[in-house]
Amino acid sequence: MSDLIANxxxxxxxxxxxxxxxxxxxxxxxxxxxxxxxxxxxxxxxxGQVGPHGVxxxxxxxxxxxEMTARLxxxxxxxxxxxxxxxxHGLCNxxxxxxxxxxxLPQTFQILDTADQLAMVKRLLKNLNVDDEKYPPRELVHxxxxxxxxxxxxxxxxxxxxxxQKRVELYAEYENQCNRExxxxxxxxxxxxxxxxxxxxxxxxxxxxxxxxxxxDEFQDTNKLQYAWLQLLAGGGAxxxxxxxxxxxxxxxxxAEVGNMRDFERDYAGDNIIRxxxxxxxxxxxxxxxxxxxxxxxxxxxxxLWTDAGEGEPIRAFExxxxxxxxxxxxxEIRELVRDGVSPTQVALLYRxxxxxxxxxxxxxxxxxxxxxxxxxxxxxxxxxxHALAYLRLLGNPDDDTAFLRVVNFPTRGIGAxxxxxxxxTAHQMNSSLYNAAASLTGKAGQTxxxxxxxxxxxxxxxxxxxxxxxxxxxxxxxxxxxxxRTEKEGQDRLENLDELIxxxxxxxxxxxxxxxxxxxxxxLTLASxxxxxxxxxxxxxxxxxxxxxxxxxxxxxxxxxTGLEQGLFPHxxxxxxxxxxxxxxxxxxxxxxxxxxxxxxxxxxxxxxxxGQTRYCVxxxxxxxxxxxxxxxxxxxxxxxxxxxAYGQFGGGYAEPPAxxxxxxxxxxxxxxxxxxxxxxxxxxxxxxxxxxxxxxxxMKWLALEYAKLTPV
DNA sequence: TGGGAGTGCTTTTTT
DNA sequence: AGCACTCCCA
Numbered sequence: 190m191s192d193l194i195a196n197x198x199x200x201x202x203x204x205x206x207x208x209x210x211x212x213x214x215x216x217x218x219x220x221x222x223x224x225x226x227x228x229x230x231x232x233x234x235x236x237g238q239v240g241p242h243g244v245x246x247x248x249x250x251x252x253x254x255x256e257m258t259a260r261l262x263x264x265x266x267x268x269x270x271x272x273x274x275x276x277x278h279g280l281c282n283x284x285x286x287x288x289x290x291x292x293x294l295p296q297t298f299q300i301l302d303t304a305d306q307l308a309m310v311k312r313l314l315k316n317l318n319v320d321d322e323k324y325p326p327r328e329l330v331h332x333x334x335x336x337x338x339x340x341x342x343x344x345x346x347x348x349x350x351x352x353x354q355k356r357v358e359l360y361a362e363y364e365n366q367c368n369r370e371x372x373x374x375x376x377x378x379x380x381x382x383x384x385x386x387x388x389x390x391x392x393x394x395x396x397x398x399x400x401x402x403x404x405x406d407e408f409q410d411t412n413k414l415q416y417a418w419l420q421l422l423a424g425g426g427a428x429x430x431x432x433x434x435x436x437x438x439x440x441x442x443x444x445a446e447v448g449n450m451r452d453f454e455r456d457y458a459g460d461n462i463i464r465x466x467x468x469x470x471x472x473x474x475x476x477x478x479x480x481x482x483x484x485x486x487x488x489x490x491x492x493x494l495w496t497d498a499g500e501g502e503p504i505r506a507f508e509x510x511x512x513x514x515x516x517x518x519x520x521x522e523i524r525e526l527v528r529d530g531v532s533p534t535q536v537a538l539l540y541r542x543x544x545x546x547x548x549x550x551x552x553x554x555x556x557x558x559x560x561x562x563x564x565x566x567x568x569x570x571x572x573x574x575x576h577a578l579a580y581l582r583l584l585g586n587p588d589d590d591t592a593f594l595r596v597v598n599f600p601t602r603g604i605g606a607x608x609x610x611x612x613x614x615t616a617h618q619m620n621s622s623l624y625n626a627a628a629s630l631t632g633k634a635g636q637t638x639x640x641x642x643x644x645x646x647x648x649x650x651x652x653x654x655x656x657x658x659x660x661x662x663x664x665x666x667x668x669x670x671x672x673x674x675r676t677e678k679e680g681q682d683r684l685e686n687l688d689e690l691i692x693x694x695x696x697x698x699x700x701x702x703x704x705x706x707x708x709x710x711x712x713x714l715t716l717a718s719x720x721x722x723x724x725x726x727x728x729x730x731x732x733x734x735x736x737x738x739x740x741x742x743x744x745x746x747x748x749x750x751x752t753g754l755e756q757g758l759f760p761h762x763x764x765x766x767x768x769x770x771x772x773x774x775x776x777x778x779x780x781x782x783x784x785x786x787x788x789x790x791x792x793x794x795x796x797x798x799x800x801x802g803q804t805r806y807c808v809x810x811x812x813x814x815x816x817x818x819x820x821x822x823x824x825x826x827x828x829x830x831x832x833x834x835x836a837y838g839q840f841g842g843g844y845a846e847p848p849a850x851x852x853x854x855x856x857x858x859x860x861x862x863x864x865x866x867x868x869x870x871x872x873x874x875x876x877x878x879x880x881x882x883x884x885x886x887x888x889x890m891k892w893l894a895l896e897y898a899k900l901t902p903v
Numbered sequence: 904t905g906g907g908a909g910t911g912c913t914t915t916t917t918t
Numbered sequence: 919a920g921c922a923c924t925c926c927c928a
Contacts, residue, residue, distance in 0.1 A: 249917065276917085278917085300918090379918090440917085442914080542915070601904070605904080720918085762914095
């Protein structure tokens with residue numbers, strides 16, 4: 190036991206060994222957050238304060254949950270299998286499966302992922318003859334989810350105008366449709382679980398008494414409903430240990446409420462607030478830059494990271510002429526680093542938006558540097574996988590219209606739009622699922638659709654007694670999917686993925702020893718929805734890591750490049766237009782990016798960049814100015830770059846248009862009588878129409894018509 | 904039915 | 919530019 194806490198620093202030790210109280214742990218980047226969380230659990234158990242049974246630990250991602258479980262079993266000799274460690278959604282699912290009747294769900298209820306949900310909303314709009322231009326499906330999905338995340342059902346939703354009135358009605362229709370089909374979306378898992386506990390007192394009491402200690406990871410990312418859910422579970426005297434970092438809150442755009450941290454402080458933690466401020470990850474200069482940046486945010490709980498690792502290297506800053514120039518510089522540096530013995534896996538290229546990876550990938554590819562991009566399509570989201578799963582879903586629950594429509598005519602079996610319209614109308618009349626309504630169809634539609642129904646019935650019989658992997662294999666073959674992809678030109682990859690699905694089923698059976706409530710199939714399908722597949726294969730390869738800043742949260746690397754540091758890109762213009770809060774979230778994002786680096790940090794930008802098919806002229810990010818100059822080493826002189834704008838076409842892609850005849854060029858410094866000295870960032874038009882965009886620093890960014898504005902080069 | 908042309912959008916993302 | 923989605927024709 191003393192081993193357990195031997196190497197903790199003072200605040201870590203304090204947090205881990207806290208008596209049974211509510212506590213808020215403000216854990217800075219790289220301060221040993223996960224370690225404290227897991228050691229706390231281990232400590233509570235090994236001192237006999239609680240058994241594995243009485244602990245509830247909540248995370249946001251499956252990855253974090255798995256890591257916690259793994260670390261825990263290395264700390265204490267217990268079987269973690271039965272413990273309630275998981276994601277909010279995973280734990281809610283578990284509760285709902287165990288009490289599906291009380292929750293008003295069918296035993297085999299399935300989970301809609303984002304794509305399924307969108308498909309259902311689109312279908313709904315069509316069936317109800319609603320103009321999808323006036324009510325865009327995506328916006329409606331957002332409307333529905335946002336309400337659920339606030340704990341608001343359609344019946345309680347406020348309809349403050351006619352438009353919203355209609356949206357609320359559609360929300361209600363959507364709820365009905367989900368209930369009819371016996372499916373739940375992600376937000377529903379949480380809301381349904383919350384309502385279950387709220388309404389069912391014996392059940393609530395049971396869990397309130399069971400869980401004595403509740404631990405929450407990444408608390409700054411919780412939304413309102415999640416907070417309410419925690420409050421409910423903690424209502425019986427359980428002690429909540431919340432770990433989070435308000436400075437790393439970067440998910441407000443999807444409903445996270447940093448305010449929950451303050452609320453938690455007010456409602457629970459009181460004076461049990463512990464700050465973990467010693468950073469074990471980054472060298473001093475990197476931390477100093479991070480601290481200097483985040484200091485500019487107003488709403489903070491307050492925290493200052495420090496390290497005893499020494500200053501380390503300066504932060505390297507580079508400004509390229511173009512995005513291509515920037516990419517070339519980066520790849521050159523990487524090659525040098527690798528030559529000096531740095532492992533490519535320890536080098537990360539970060540960007541604000543995924544579209545930026547293209548130029549970088551191109552250059553890496555050209556120079557033969559292996560790389561891996563994170564954040565593409567995930568395994569269970571691939572179309573062939575979703576098709577196979579849809580067949581499986583239909584076996585489990587014929588009322589699943591989303592699954593039905595996905596495969597009723599895939600591979601094609603002559604069931605056209607007319608037949609389906611027919612079917613949907615019939616189903617609507619009968620208030621039943623498409624599958625059920627199929628029997629009532631007459632004519633040609635009745636025949637073709639009937640054929641599909643018979644196929645499903647046949648598959649059901651044939652696979653009834655098969656173990657899961659063989660069942661999956663059988664379905665893939667007999668549904669015609671395999672044959673379809675065998676004849677398709679580009680089908681090879683898809684066939685391999687389908688094989689991989691069979692493997693996944695086999696692994697699943699081995700790992701889980703099969704079955705949860707409702708059998709192996711249902712739990713496998715649940716896994717497919719809840720764990721869309723941990724990124725892609727080939728994770729451990731010797732490759733440079735490319736990812737968005739969001740995706741980098743929680744990771745660390747020896748060398749980090751933060752790329753595309755330009756005004757409008759990072760901070761992103763859409764966020765900046767959302768006012769102060771938007772800019773502050775961008776700054777937190779920058780803070781996250783900076784604190785990923787252990788030893789060396791590069792910050793790079795470009796003067797021109799291809800965006801949406803057009804060349805944009807860029808101004809360096811305001812975040813660059815927020816890093817104290819003495820921490821920086823500029824790898825190209827700033828003054829030089831201003832006057833050294835290359836001639837047209839000199840640098841690969843060149844510019845979209847040659848410099849205009851008025852002699853003013855991007856990068857030139859000019860003086861204006863009123864605004865003072867500024868730098869030209871864009872030019873447009875010619876002759877009398879010519880305009881230039883100038884960044885005057887304090888006086889801001891201005892578009893000036895050359896015909897009127899007097900600009901003198903300086 | 905399926906493909907080719909035309910249209911529109913484009914921040915970040917987990918469950 | 920690149921991609922997803924729709925529409926229309928063979």
